[in-house]
Amino acid sequence: MSSDSSVDVDADRPLQERHWAISRVSWLIMLALLLVAALGLTGSGGVLSRQQATAGAAELDVPRVSRWAAADNLAVRVPQDTTGDIEITVPNEFAEMFAIESIAPQPSSVSATPNGHRYQFESSPGPGKRSIVFSIRASRPSLPTHIGRFAVNGETTGELPIVVLP
Amino acid sequence: MDSVIRGIALYLLLLVIIRVSGRRTMAQATPFDFVLLLIVAETTQQALLGDDFSITNAAILIVTLFLLDIGLSYVKRWSPAVSKVIDGRPTFLIHDGKIDERALRKTRMDTADVMVAARAQHGLERLDQVKHAVLENDAGITIIPRSSG
Structure with a gap:
């Protein structure tokens, strides 16, 4: 019990030395x-937390690393040269993983298709870039997985990987 | 089920972080350390509850945390090895009047900290009046003075 004859203290120097070493490694x-968080690999900002994809002329800014139950967003920028509606299809896998809490501007219609949820937006006449922002929130944690292909006006993106941290 | 997993995960996370942060943290607590403690508590609370502020969730979390604590106390009782790992063991900072510089350095303390305890516990005036100084598991310093005369 005692490490010393003059005092009854249950000291254990080898254990303490191991603990100090483990503490330093833990630090x-x-x-x-x-550093990983600063780079964005834990989500919520940082250069690696988001990914850019293109679907024809449209640009999508999609989270690469998101957090369970934390607010995030998905931005779609569509250069529109001619008058016409904007049609965005959000893949089913993405729609199952993220709750879409709001969309700005509001879509004129939403329909469920085999490829995902199709959102239709009215667009004002005249050329220029339109920006559509989906406010999303991950409904469950997930290991790195592909969440399917987004489509904007019939053009699709590649498979986008995404991870949702608990 | 989420609440139970959150409770277990945060309990273990806090246990590990507080253990590896070292005993000095609590022994030499400054007013800022208490503020830090409050911030940690607030952060933990949000991670524990998420956006579910129901009484059911609170009850499940409280029961989870208390059961973990009771369970861990039994595990420590049954297994001295686990107890050593989780609680640590007392560390001599001064042993038989000899200052253990390495122990002081590793615990981020100095002889001034020892003298604070020596004055408070025994009214000692000089370091050479200290026979043993022990950093206890609860992060307090115990002083055993040299016998007078």
């Missing part, structure tokens, strides 16, 4: 976690 791991 380095915590520092590494901070």
